[in-house]
Amino acid sequence: MNVKNCRNCRRLFNYVMGPILCPACREEMEEKFQIVKKYVQENVRTGIHEVAEACEVDTAQLRQWVREERLIFAEPSLAGIGCEKCGKLIQSGKFCEACKKEMTDGFSQVLKSGAAPAPVKKKTVDRDSPRMRYLDRPDGGR
Numbered sequence: 388m389n390v391k392n393c394r395n396c397r398r399l400f401n402y403v404m405g406p407i408l409c410p411a412c413r414e415e416m417e418e419k420f421q422i423v424k425k426y427v428q429e430n431v432r433t434g435i436h437e438v439a440e441a442c443e444v445d446t447a448q449l450r451q452w453v454r455e456e457r458l459i460f461a462e463p464s465l466a467g468i469g470c471e472k473c474g475k476l477i478q479s480g481k482f483c484e485a486c487k488k489e490m491t492d493g494f495s496q497v498l499k500s501g502a503a504p505a506p507v508k509k510k511t512v513d514r515d516s517p518r519m520r521y522l523d524r525p526d527g528g529r
């Protein structure tokens with residue numbers, strides 16, 4: 388048997404899996420989550436700190452739910468969490484779309500070659516290239 392201290396109330400309980408919370412706290416947390424989820428849905432312009440205050444939840448807990456993709460804010464800036472790879476603000480999960488794509492691409496390359504990944508040619512976005520300048524022009528380059 389695996390006995391642990393509940394992370395929230397410090398009571399001893401038989402730990403099975405998931406977050407280290409006793410059944411009572413887990414239930415409480417789940418209720419809290421439903422409140423938070425509803426609040427975020429009804430107040431789409433609200434940021435993580437306002438939600439924490441309004442629902443009396445720790446921002447760390449809110450961030451964890453966002454990381455688990457259980458909680459999604461309307462705007463990346465509202466959640467206030469960054470991609471674990473490049474630091475770009477994201478709405479939920481751990482990585483931004485670009486990094487996710489990069490990782491999937493790298494992964495499928497490994498699958499295709501069936502061996503160690505070949506050195507990936509770095510696709511750097513050259514902001515000064517004539518093509519980019521053309522695309523950046525608001526008038527479409529005339």
Ligand SMILES: [Zn+2]
Pocket residue numbers: 393394395396397398408409410411412413
């Ligand atoms: Zn507890």
Ligand SMILES: [Zn+2]
Pocket residue numbers: 470471472473474475482483484485486487
């Ligand atoms: Zn990223």
